Amino acid sequence: MERLVEIADRLTEVGGIVGVCLGGSRASGTHRPDSDFDLGLYYRQPLDTAALRLLAAQLTGGPVEVTEPGGWGPWVDGGGWLTVDGHRVDWIYRDLDRVHRVWRQCLAGRFEIGVQPGHPLGVYSHAYVGELAVGHVLADPGGELRELRERTRHYPEPLREALMDNARWEAPFILAGARKGAARGDVFYVAGCLFRAVGLLAHALHAHARRWVLNEKGAVRAAGELASAPAGFAGRAHGLFAALDTAPETLAAALDDADKLVGEVCARLDR
Structure with a gap:
């Protein structure tokens, strides 16, 4: 951690970087020995990417590709993949003004779902807030990240209701x-609908428990560990995809199982 704080302090000397937060599995305590260190670089324009590239080269001992903002897409909007002291350290840009805007949306019970490479379910905008809420602030010279993080410790009730309502209507609809x-026998389409429905349930269960979902990875397993989840939720959800083929009767049976799971989850959301 001391080395990460040193890197974070050097990052905040770069023009545009407001603060640095450790996120991902290393922040949540779900990491493995080989897990990456995800550093959220909270910035405001103009961001001095030339200085970032220079710092990356100093830390790694050679040139590193560091993108301009927007280089990776509209939501995970850029950064760099580094190897520092034998460990993978990811720099991930976060537009701080956008994080503030998303937080205001959360308080009003609104969220967006954005298309983003690497996120098949889409990026739910409130993940921006969740990253800060569950992360560890490493460097924050002006105190802005810690102040916002303190506010996000309380899961907004309007967002909670919006996510549960979304699952109640959209999961049966899809x-x-x-x-x-x-x-x-269109297994491709059916599998996509099942994936979407299960994702809606995972988000709704987490919202019911006032827990942040940061991305799709591990979301079903984590949802199954919540007190409000139906018995065997994760295994049943994963099982929907295990035996899919192009036989209409097989696909219909999977949808029957999915409908039952949706009904059980929705019943528990109303408790």
Whole structure:
């Protein structure tokens, strides 16, 4: 951790960097020995990417590709992949003004779902807030990150209700639409609908428990560990995909199981 703080302090000397936060599995305590160190670089324009590249080269001992803002897409909007002292250290840009804007949306019960490479379910905008809420601030000269993090410790009730309401209507809706694909043996379409429905349930269960979801990875397993989850939720959810083939009757059976799971989750959301 001492080495990370040193790197974070040097990062805040770069023009545009307001603060640095450790996120991902290293922050949540779910990491493995080989897990990356995800450093969120909270910035405001103009961001001195030339200085970032110079610092990256100094830390790694050679040139490193560091993107301009927007280089990786609209939501995970850039950064760099470094190897420092034999460890993978990822720099991930976070536009701080956008984080503030998303927090205001959360308080109003609004969220966006953005298309982003590497995120098949899409990026739920409130993940920006969740990253800060569960992360560890490493460097914050002006105190802005710590102040915002303190506010985000309390999960907004309007966001909670919005995410549960979204699952209540959209999960049955998308499964009903999948029936048409099932009748034609369109396993690709049915699998996509199942994936979406399970993702909605995972988000709703976390919202019910006032827990932040940061991305799809591990979200189903984590949802299954929540007190409000139906018995065997994770295994049942994963099992929906295990035996899919192009036989209409097989696809219909998977959708029947999914409908049951949706019904059980929605019943628990109302408790």
